[in-house]
Amino acid sequence: MPAAHQESDKPPSPHRLCVAPMLDWTDRHCRYFHRLLAPSAFLYSEMITTGALLHGKPERHLDFSSEEKPVALQLGGSDPDALAHAAQLGAQWGYNEINLNVGCPSDRVQQGRFGACLMKEPSLVADCLQAMSEAVNVPVTLKTRIGVDEMESYESLRDFIDTCQRSGCRTVIIHARKAWLQGLSPKQNRTIPPLKYDYAYRLKQDFPGLEVIVNGGIENADQAYKHLQHVDGVMIGRAAWNTPWVLTDMQRALLPPHAHTPETRDSVLQQYRSYCQRQIRHGTPLNWLIRPILGLYHGLPGNRLWKNHLVSQAARRPTDITILEEARQKIPHPAGSV
Ligand SMILES: Cc1cc2nc3c(=O)[nH]c(=O)nc-3n(C[C@H](O)[C@H](O)[C@H](O)COP(=O)(O)O)c2cc1C
Structure with missing residues (x-):
């Protein structure tokens, strides 16, 4: 192509x-x-x-x-x-x-x-x-x-x-x-x-x-x-x-090259994490914010655990941003590598 x-x-x-x-x-x-x-x-x-x-x-x-x-x-x-x-x-x-x-x-x-x-x-x-x-x-x-x-x-x-x-x-x-x-x-x-x-x-x-x-x-x-x-x-x-x-x-x-095209899913997650922190301060619960990212690691080992952790924990701890790191740990690849 x-x-x-x-x-x-x-x-x-x-x-x-x-x-x-x-x-x-x-x-x-x-x-x-x-x-x-x-x-x-x-x-x-x-x-x-x-x-x-x-x-x-x-x-x-x-x-x-x-x-x-x-x-x-x-x-x-x-x-x-x-x-x-x-x-x-x-x-x-x-x-x-x-x-x-x-x-x-x-x-x-x-x-x-x-x-x-x-x-x-x-x-x-x-x-x-x-x-x-x-x-x-x-x-x-x-x-x-x-x-x-x-x-x-x-x-x-x-x-x-x-x-x-x-x-x-x-x-x-x-x-x-x-x-x-x-x-x-x-x-x-x-x-x-x-x-x-x-x-x-x-x-x-x-x-x-x-x-x-x-x-x-x-x-x-x-x-x-x-x-x-x-x-x-x-x-x-x-x-x-x-x-x-x-x-x-x-x-x-x-599309033509763009400087902000992400290299890894992990870098996207980091940026979205910062966004979530700001949104949580404005009262948006985490269980709403995680919905679009559930498919981020689709096709990789640990994907199902990643999703389950996000859904189950965000419902219980709607302002706790550390849920994102916990869920990421369910994917066996080292942080920053995928
Ligand atoms: C959950 C969902 C909600 C949708 N809502 C709208 C909508 O608000 N306006 C619209 O024009 N199309 C809506 N659609 C149709 C999509 O814009 C798109 O035309 C359709 O899903 C076909 O594209 P796809 O095969 O890439 O999904 C919706 C589709 C889905 C799955």
Whole structure:
């Protein structure tokens, strides 16, 4: 695999490597951890609904650490005015991009008439994107499926994207499987409908000026590299949570050299430890902070003991940072070596 920077003289897209929005997972702590692993990745917040943002306490949803940048705020909603207002809040808070979720198939989201079911209302999606774009100075992007229910041909996806891009949206993230709006849970909708990466590749051919990011089932740097021969970027979801070190592999293999790319998992743990100490002082319990790092030593001997120690002890001793060193000792490799 040639190194990213040897491929062309053009600077790589800022979206060449993205980490997916994942509800309950990619909160600010998880994103901080992912930033340590992949210094140039583009990170996405979990989906925040316009209702939660406009009628709740925005700081609860929007606060983040500046180290997370570049970071996008993902919004869920279908009312152009509410989305414009929510996008403004996101831009004021310093998010680098506002993304609209048109991919979530959950019942709750459908009842609110947003997420994947919006694929059936292209002109409404275009109105939303336009209202958001007019409200902020940062890019407004779209994350969508390749179809919903019987709407599954490439042509219907192309027409949908065509309508969206007329609103000025220049970047689309394509989760390359369709969603069934009835009968499948969100989890099943992430595994059962088959992946059709060629739909994303064809979009890039049909809309060469559009930045196309492909998402779904990408697990390692080799797979990501193959997609990048066809599209501008890859977005990694579950693999970033289950096997986070792949983000460092991808950073190295796909992006120009970056001085802060970590050499070892242990160095990442040290840096995340300092972050945890600060967060504990602000009242965040350790059992919340450890969630994204459980997979850090995936594949190494002692991995299961590492995880068990973190989970069991952090629940009992939510402010005791030494749990991290204790758990690390379950991995037989000498400290600093992996
Ligand atoms: C726990 C979980 C929560 C998710 N929440 C969101 C979300 O808030 N917004 C969204 O657009 N997609 C969400 N997704 C979908 C992911 O962004 C991604 O599209 C999907 O997992 C496919 O990518 P992957 O195969 O790399 O995981 C979620 C996925 C998971 C596993």
